[in-house]
Amino acid sequence: MASTLEDARSIDHFFSAPSGRTDRWRDLHAIARFWAKGAQPKQAVGAALDELGAMEEFHAFPGGELIAALRERLKNEDANGFLALAKRISLAIITGNYKHDSKEWQAVDLSLAEPVDVLPATLGEGAVHRPYFEMLTVTPAPAGRWPSMAAEFRRLRRAEDTFVYEAILVGSLEDAICAAVLNPDIAAVAIYEGFALRSAHDAPVLRSVLAAQQPLLDKVDEADLALRLAAGLKAIRPELDIYLLSDRRVEKLAGDPRAAMIRRVMYQIEEPLELHLSVLEGIKARFETPFFDNLKLYAQRPIATFHALPIARGKSVFRSPWIRDMGQFYGINLFLAESSATTGGLDSLLEPTGNIKRSQEMAARAFGAEHVFFVTNGTSTSNKMVLQALIAPGDIVILDRNCHKSHHYGLVLSGAQPFYVEAFPMVEFSMYGAVPLRTIKKALLDLEAEGRLDRVKMVDLTNCTFDGHIYNTRRVMEECLAIKPDLIFLWDEAWFGFARWSPFLRPRTAMGAAADIEAWLRDPASVVQYERQRKELGGKPSIDKLLDTRLVPDPRAVRLRVYQTNSTHKSMSAIRQGSMVLVKDVDFNKVEAQFHEAVFTHASTSPNQQLIASLDVARRQMELEGYGLVMNAIEVALDIRREVAIHPLISKYFRIVGADGMVPKEYRSSGFVDFLAPDTRWDDQLRSMREDEFCLDPTRMTLVCGTAGFDGTSFKGLLAAQYNIQVNKTSRNSVLLQSNINNTRSDVALLISVLLKISNEIEARLQRGGEAEQKAFAARVHSLMNEVPDLPDFSHFHDAFRGDAGETTPEGDIRSAFFAAYAEKQCEYLRIDSPDCDRRIDKGPALISASFVIPYPPGFPILVPGQVVTHETITFMRKLDVKEIHGYEKAKGLKLLKPDALISKKSHVTGNGRKKSQAA
Incomplete structure (x- = not known):
């Protein structure tokens, strides 16, 4: 079934474009399998193939030849042939095999195929794999010529090339923008002047992509279309190398200040090899890692070390019968690459010159x-x-x-x-x-x-x-x-x-x-x-x-x-x-x-x-694949949000807090509610990013576990100890999930399966325990979710540490307070459960913190040196049920500065630190 415009604009639909593409190919493969068994009509296969639609034109693989072969087999009702080819294409896309195996690009049966020089995988005998990328080519040439143009670029490949690429050809500014947004494999763009503005496609997902780029498309001067496209591409993906080919006076064009973002301006009728070499050189400029490259060379040299780093070269490790296992665990290169020298191909981090x-x-x-x-x-x-x-x-x-x-x-x-x-x-x-x-x-x-x-x-x-x-x-x-x-x-x-x-x-x-x-x-x-x-x-x-x-x-x-x-x-x-x-x-x-x-x-x-x-x-x-990696991290997060929200049992005990729960309404002028709220489109999120005072990073997910009867610390421990899932930050009733460039959909599946297992265990326990267990569970949830302590604001610095601060402003001399605590005779301790604690807050003398007090969670200082302790802070500390509070010794209590020490400190506090800065 074809996607509607609204579906295409949903946030998860857009950010899932890479995996959504693989899903559509898997769907085609599944339907083809049913067709081959006689369980699906030919028309269903054709509809699934059409669903791949215009988006496939923005990817080099499978390309026109394989798509044409699929359509030919569909037309000839060759169900088994269609199934075999669809399965192979689907698998190649999922695994990325097409990036290094030239046979994947051929329409013939692989068992009969002879190797051809389409995508050579190596530089020669024993050489390493060559990284693969795709080059977007924007051209005014008719679409009928595009296959031959792609073949021309392919014929320019040489055995000595470090990288290999395939060209993707489009004929309009709109298609170029869509390709850059939807295809993370694009690393370079060649723009030939004379292309069109509007796309010939009307696919909903493309319209939604372009809607977010509307400022780029408004008031376009046809004479400057190429420069406008270059600027737009750089705004979307600044890492892209852009090459402009013109049949005008390229010398004048190269001198245009707006052409500064273009890597090279060329005369388009010149030898294509020049463009090919320029593209590879541009990739090499990003691929180069000067220090890492030199460190690898250094590790290959036979070096005798007479400096204070015995572990360098690894001899003390690999010759030892007692710690050899460390060398076996980490590998020899770790030790060969160690040195305290800053010469011989290395450099100094403190004063780098190389x-x-x-x-x-x-x-x-x-x-x-x-x-x-x-x-x-x-x-x-x-x-x-x-x-x-x-x-x-x-x-x-x-x-x-x-x-x-x-x-x-x-x-x-x-x-x-x-x-x-x-x-x-x-x-x-x-x-x-x-x-x-x-x-x-x-x-x-x-x-x-x-x-x-x-x-x-x-x-x-x-x-x-x-x-x-x-x-x-x-x-x-x-x-x-x-x-x-x-x-x-x-x-x-x-x-x-x-x-x-x-x-x-x-x-x-x-x-x-x-x-x-x-x-x-x-x-x-x-x-x-x-x-x-x-x-x-x-x-x-x-x-x-x-x-x-x-x-x-x-x-x-x-x-x-x-x-x-x-x-x-x-x-x-x-x-x-x-x-x-x-x-x-x-x-x-x-x-x-x-x-x-x-x-x-x-x-x-x-x-x-x-x-x-x-x-x-x-x-x-990040320069060469960061765009796709970050898009994947966002997709993973949206997958987690969606699966937790829609699962009937998991959502009974767990939820991920939406933007409306994380950002108060007054800071969301766009009206944005949440990433996957009904009727929310991804351009709504873009508007929130542009307009709102605060917006939410989609890769951060506050998972509420208090509704499942867990405080954040114990739930974090449960996930790590029993299910091999690690999280970092916790709060009283939540844990923070973070997706990153390392996560995969398998990680999502593991998390969801674990949450389901825990939910089932809660259900079973409540059923077995009857009314008593259910009341205890409800009381636990109520305590975690409702009996939460108020968060203490910063009170004020004691007058002894105010110096020349203004009458109404709260700044203070934190340095003097911090070092005052170094004299132990000036300090005292007071337990927060002591009656004297409340009495002194009410009647004095004031309690003045001598140190930072930082509970984990939440991980911020609730007290800083020189700050006056208030009832709000003490109440918060009493209600905390965390094990880790930096700066607080439970046996001794709060470390405080004695009142008489504060009086002496006040007499000389203005001497140090009140000079007007000349530094910056």
């Missing part, structure tokens, strides 16, 4: 940054590097109180004053969301009202949050820059690095938003837009007026300074602790020296070679 420097430059290109720094001890260290490099004692940082502890410790080290802003609470799940923009703006405006705006150096936020809340990063930066045009932004995107390779998520990344703002600043219309708003606001608008207005910055005053930290190991194929710092800072030349000092301070002088190599390789993988 292949590490080149690897970092390639990563900057891939991630859309100006600079990238590799970090081998995690994003915790990356955050501290950025804070130390850019922030000095006395500076004020607008900081999400619920961010990762590394940010708080970074401020302790730098001596800056945190101005804590609160995220919206999600009390039902004992977690926080993200910080509303209105809250951030009010912090800046309050500081401006007190004459302290010059002290504010940075806004520091987590994007996306652990639970999947994504900021409208561009809007946040633009409105903050409208208040203070030289603000620095640090976006902790530890969990969001993969988003660069999704055209839907990319605009919400720090680098994606910075690129959009950069383009807006260059547009003369930006000044007009700013001046119009300035006139509308008048001379001295009130704070309320500014809070209610979507502010426009003055493009002539803005200094765009954006930093993004990225846990590459959390969402890409890097070894654990592999991280990157991404920089797009117009003033980086002024802070570069101190940034390097911060690197020297925090980076190990013995960085792990394998970690550096894995960062290099992770970048390569």
Whole structure:
């Protein structure tokens, strides 16, 4: 049955395009099998073949020859022949065999086939497999000539080529856009001028894809169609190499500023071999991994080591009768590639001048940054590097109180004053969301009202949050820059690095938003837009007026300074602790020296070679196949959401919280409810991504387990111990599921089967136990889902640690409070179950935290050094049923600063840390 337009626009239908394609081929195979048995009519087979439709034209395999062969066998009623060929095509698509086996492309029976040079698999005897990709070719040539054009590209292949590709030919801008969106194997695009604008197809799924690209299709100048297409393709998939072939004056065209995104402009009637070689060279430029390539060569050399790393070369391991098993487990190359040297083909991570420097430059290109720094001890260290490099004692940082502890410790080290802003609470799940923009703006405006705006150096936020809340990063930066045009932004995107390779998520990344703002600043219309708003606001608008207005910055005053930290190991194929710092800072030349000092301070002088190599390789993988991998991760997540929601028994005890449950309505101006809500289309999600203050990362799934009688910690343990399923974050009544580029549909099947088994066990237990068991279960669920503690907001810093803070603003000197606790005689302990705890909160002297107190879950500091302890915090701690609370010793209690120590501290606290920053 043909898909309707609404079906085609459903979110899961779109993101399942790759696996949906394999499903349709499997369906064709199944129907052909019934036809061969006489259980299905020929017409049903024809309808299933038609269902493959126009989308198959955007893939090189199976190609026109095999499709024609299928139709011929259908016409001749050769049921067994049709079945055999459909089965072979289906299997080749599922396994990817067609990418390296030339015989798969032939219509003849494989048992009779002679090898032909269609897709040679190797470079020669004993050579390795050549990576395969597809090249989209946009041409004005009539469709009848396309097979011969594809054959011409095939004949250009040479034995010495490192890669092999097949050409996909389309004749319009619309078809080119659809192909780039739907086919993740496309890695290069050749555009021949003169092609059409509109597609000849009217397939619903293609219309839905194009609906999301409508701005690209509006007001198109036919004379600039090729450049418009190139820009559109780059906006969707910036990693693509684009080649423009023209019969006009190519010299003039190459000089057009709009052609900057094109890798090469060529005269289209020249030798096609030049295009072929250029395409392969472009792929090679992304395939190259300078450090990893050199590390492999280094491991092959016979080297004697006289440095302090006995494990290098592996002799101490493989010659030992006691630890040889470690060598057998990890393999010889791990040890051959170890060294403490920075010469002989290697490089220094602290001061790279060779292949590490080149690897970092390639990563900057891939991630859309100006600079990238590799970090081998995690994003915790990356955050501290950025804070130390850019922030000095006395500076004020607008900081999400619920961010990762590394940010708080970074401020302790730098001596800056945190101005804590609160995220919206999600009390039902004992977690926080993200910080509303209105809250951030009010912090800046309050500081401006007190004459302290010059002290504010940075806004520091987590994007996306652990639970999947994504900021409208561009809007946040633009409105903050409208208040203070030289603000620095640090976006902790530890969990969001993969988003660069999704055209839907990319605009919400720090680098994606910075690129959009950069383009807006260059547009003369930006000044007009700013001046119009300035006139509308008048001379001295009130704070309320500014809070209610979507502010426009003055493009002539803005200094765009954006930093993004990225846990590459959390969402890409890097070894654990592999991280990157991404920089797009117009003033980086002024802070570069101190940034390097911060690197020297925090980076190990013995960085792990394998970690550096894995960062290099992770970048390569994402540039060459990241688009398809991320699309698959989203599809996996949507599959899980759908299967949990529709299963009659699983949905009785478990549910995945929708966007409406994770993001309050006031932050969803688009009206978006959830990914798989009835009548929701995937372009609704795109509108949410464009417009809403917060949207939800589809790969993050909050699975409620409290309705099954499990708290998050025990359910996490059950999944790991009994079912070999690992999850990370938990809350009082939920666990967080994350899909990533590693997951497969088999993983989905395992998860669903386990949830079903647990649900069946609950059902059986309730039936066996009768009314008593059912009441106990209901009470347990009620406790987990309804008797949840209120989440404590940040109270305030004690006056002893306020220094010269403003009258109405809450910033404080966290560094002095932190180090005050180093003198044990200045500290005391108090158990939270002690009667003295409540009495002192009510009557004094005040309880002042001497340390960070961080329960897991939820994993954010409920107390920081120098903070006044309140009833809300103590009540929350008393209701916590978690085993792990960092900074709290159950036997001794809270570590507090003594009142007399606070009095002495107050007398000299202003001496250190109140100097105006000259650093950034």
